[in-house]
Amino acid sequence: MSYDTVVVGAGLAGLTAALRLTERGQRVMIVARGVGATHLAPATIDVLGYLGDTRVGAPAGSLAALIAASPDHPYAHITADQLATAVTWFGAHAAALGYSGSVGENMLLPTALGVPKPSALAPRSMAGGDLRGGGRFLFVGFKGFKDFHPALIADNLVRAPLPLPITARALELEPPSSRLGDLSGRVIAGRFDADNLTDWLVGELENRVEPDERIGVPAVLGLRSGDQTWQELEKRLGCTVFEVSTLPPSVPGIRLFNALTAALRARGARLVLGVRAVGAHANNGHIDTIDVANATGTVSHAVGSVLLATGGFPSGGLELDSFGATRETVFDLPLIGVPETDRVRFAPNYFDPQPLASAGVPTDDLLRPVDANGHPVYTNLHAAGAILGGAIPWKEKSGTGISVASGYAAAEAILAPAAQSVSEAVR
Amino acid sequence: MNDFIRDSLDHCVKCTICETYCPVSQVTPMFPGPKYAGPQAERYRGAGKSVDSSVDYCSGCGICTQVCPQDVKIAEINSRARAKLWEQRGVPLRNQMIARPTVIGRLGTPVAPLANWALHNRAVRGIVQSIVGIHRDAPMPSFAGKTFQKRSRNHRGPSDAPAVVYFHGCGTNYYEPLVGEMVVAVLEHNGFRVIVPEQDCCGLPLQSNGNFPAARTYVRRLVDRLVPHARAGLPIVSNSTSCGLMLKREAHEILGIEDEDLKIVSESMYDLCEFLLRLHERGQLRTDFGSLPLTVPYHAPCQQRGHGIGKPALDLLALVPDLHMIELDVDCCGIAGTYGLKKEKYEISMAVGKRLFSDIAATGSELAACDSETCRWQIAHGAGVTAVHPIELLYRAYGLDRQGQRDLVTTGTQPARVSG
Ligand SMILES: Cc1cc2nc3c(=O)[nH]c(=O)nc-3n(C[C@H](O)[C@H](O)[C@H](O)COP(=O)(O)OP(=O)(O)OC[C@H]3O[C@@H](n4cnc5c(N)ncnc54)[C@H](O)[C@@H]3O)c2cc1C
Ligand code: SF4
Ligand code: SF4
Secondary structure (H helix, E strand, O other), rough: OOOOOOOOOOHHHHHHHHHHHHHHHHHHHHHOOOOOOHHHHOOOOOOOOOOOEOOOOHHHHHHHHHHHOOOOOOOHHHHHHHHHHHHHHHHOOOHHHEEEEEEEEEEEEOOOOOEEEEEEEEEEHHHHOOOOOOOEEEEEEOOOOOOOOHHHHHHHHHHHOOOOOOOEEEEOOOOOOOOOOOOOHHHHHHHHHHHHHHHHHHHHHHOOOOOOEEEEEEOOOOOOOHHHHHHHHHHHHHEEEEEEEEOOOOHHHHHHHHHHHHHHOOOOOEEEEEEEEEEEEEEEEEEEEEEOOOOOEEEEEEEEEEOOOOHHHOOOOOEEEEOEEEEOOOOOOEEOOOOOOOOOOOOOOOOOOOOOOEEEEEEEOOOOOOOOOOOOOOEEEEEEEHHHOOHHHHHHHHHHHHHHHHHHHHHHHHOOOHHHHHHHHHO | OOOOOHHHHHHHOOOOOOHHHHHOOOOOOOOOOOHHHHHHHHOOOOOOOOOHHHHHHHOOOOHHHHHHHHHHHHHHHHHOOOOOOHHHHHHOOOHHHHHOHHHHHHHHHHHHHHHHHHHHHHHHHHHHHHHHEOOOOOOOOOOOOOOOHHHOOOOOOOOOOEEEEOOOHHHHHHHHHHHHHHHHHHHHHHOOOEEOOOOOOOOOHHHHHHHHHHHHHHHHHHHHHHHHHHHOOOOOOEOOHHHHHHHHHHHHOOHHHHHHHHHHHHHHEEEEHHHHHHHHHOOOOOOOOOOOOHHHHEEEEEHHHOOOOOOHHHHHOOOOOOOEEEEOOOOOOOOOOOOOEEOOOOHHHHHHHHHHHHHHHHHHOOOOEEOOHHHHHHHHHHHHEEEEOOHHHHHHHHOOHOEEEEEEEEOOOOOOEEEE
């Protein structure tokens, strides 16, 4: 089949780009080996949380400093306006989650380990946990739900560096028994969808909340009904309730994936999981067809453009073999941030600066992967998300921000190549 | 044997993505989920005894393998573990029975009215449930009486057109021969001569019921019938998504058949809609579709997704004027071939299908489309709608029903007519 754009990768970057492209009338197919990091990461959009060891309050205002320190950073190829437009557009288009926030300032949201994490945008069901204003918090856990300990959260948060002091206490509730075995976040969310655990939760909390307390619950309030459940809880309890991101799987992340793919389906995009992009046929530096390996063989699809959104090492966009060689897995693109094969690739301590941390694909300002001379490898290949080199997302707290901003910007570059090239020439 | 299936367990990073998708572990504590039953338990399965029986509760829907970002062949690992379990414990009679659709078909066809009465009689089904273990409420198709093979023998198609080979599968043969006739009609309308070789079961039900040796025999027999055509360079099309997938991939990956003939057949196999869409891409599909003013929810069966071909039915049906397809977003209808027939699994299968049924109901349509026959029977049963193969909509849009003077007769469980 022929497509205007084939997007390789169904993570946040690929889905964002695909949504923008279909919105502008493109016929898009997304192919992916599997699901991306959406199901693991909280659905917050973290644009920039740290510059070195310093926590960032105003992400948009700190970009210049970031780019000065890391000139190869993906954000160096995205203008501040583009970034703001992308994030605002994204919030509006993932409307089912009701995003709040902006690139202007970071919220500080508690994690399941009781760390305040800077996020520019958060689903409204999470935004009530913003710690910046101080105040009183009650963290609630469910017995049997692993890796979520309200006492740990409360304890760590009161000791964490925050602009204003907070108090926090913990409560662990015994959920009504069910025939379901393992209490994973996904299973509890299913129970909120199906059995109305809301009544139970309201009943448990009604007489235990103290005035002015905000209630943090694990982010498992339902997959289909999460937002409604949250609204109902706030209404019936008469106080601020917020979801706290959990360890994987991430229920808000699955909601986000579902919202984005539903919007894509409604616009006629095709999403094919369980297949792998394995290469392309190009003529004069222009990709004509992309090869996708399925159950029996390889099918070539004619394309106008290709977006590479294959993620980094965790999703298989990059591969490190046992001889120490790193490569980009679909096109064997040139990489930056990769030590020579005979050099040390891992520092002994986890939190040490890691030699491979910023490995990825370098691009031009149209987010096209470039060779060592800065020339695009293919005129119609763009890249977005964690496959981009030059960033250390987990340290900067910039992973989802990069995905959204570069996904949107790459889509724009695909949509208006001519206009963009002119502005490139002017620059 | 091809150990890339087992070896893939080392790629598991414990990300839990498969767990969030498994339709079975979400509705029952009997199954611990794909990560536990698959890559984790497999480490203990070595050469010795099977380590647990919970893997029998895996329905084999294959969704876990599709979503796993690390290419762990979870469903395939489970499938093999299940076979080992039954190899050690002996395959129960019930599994032996429902795994042989051709045997059942041959028994039921000559006495179709009687057999159909029995299949839909509550008292009889109650006895069957207690003796054999097939749930009394599980969806059972009706025998058509005259098989597709028999019907097609009298059919005279064009003689000098390019040929395509039709692998119709057991569902079409014994229960839905009219679907087979529609397939032939649509292919002929597009200028093909349709060859219907004699054929038997592909062995898939035996495989999913844990009898690998018998399944291999069936695969080999079928491959023998198909391979001369494949060697002659002819495409083979199938409207049974799961049987097509068996030949495309599972016979090799799960049953471990390493065989040049199978390989050639695999490479010649096309899902029916995949084949038609390819024709369209080459500008060779006739698009003289008439208006079909219907709104129809479409469910892509999990086995169809295993082909990795997208949803060609939707691309094809988008060509039909005034036909509005609603793409449903539910992974599994619950039946998973013969899984939902079993006494101890019927409830699970209905719980899995619940969301699909309610999403179909929410569309208000009395008609749903789905490529796989067992899923259509489950949908008809669970959602109370008529469930058709996409080919039926194409057939009507081409106006072939009027030419052939034939009413639309649809699924085996719901011999309902579509009006409008
Ligand atoms: C547990 C966890 C927690 C995180 N928490 C945060 C957080 O709090 N804040 C934050 O900002 N970021 C966080 N991140 C990081 C963030 O999720 C990622 O940086 C970002 O979402 C990456 O998105 P992506 O679309 O670029 O790639 P991914 O989400 O990795 O998706 C890559 C896609 O490409 C597919 N693919 C790969 N190779 C191929 C191929 N050859 N053919 C076809 N498909 C292919 C994959 O299957 C997948 O669908 C977290 C990540 C993890 C794992
Ligand atoms: S999705 Fe794949 S990698 Fe993740 S836990 Fe399941 S099997 Fe392991
Ligand atoms: S094949 Fe289906 S039922 Fe079995 S583990 Fe995988 S997702 Fe679950």
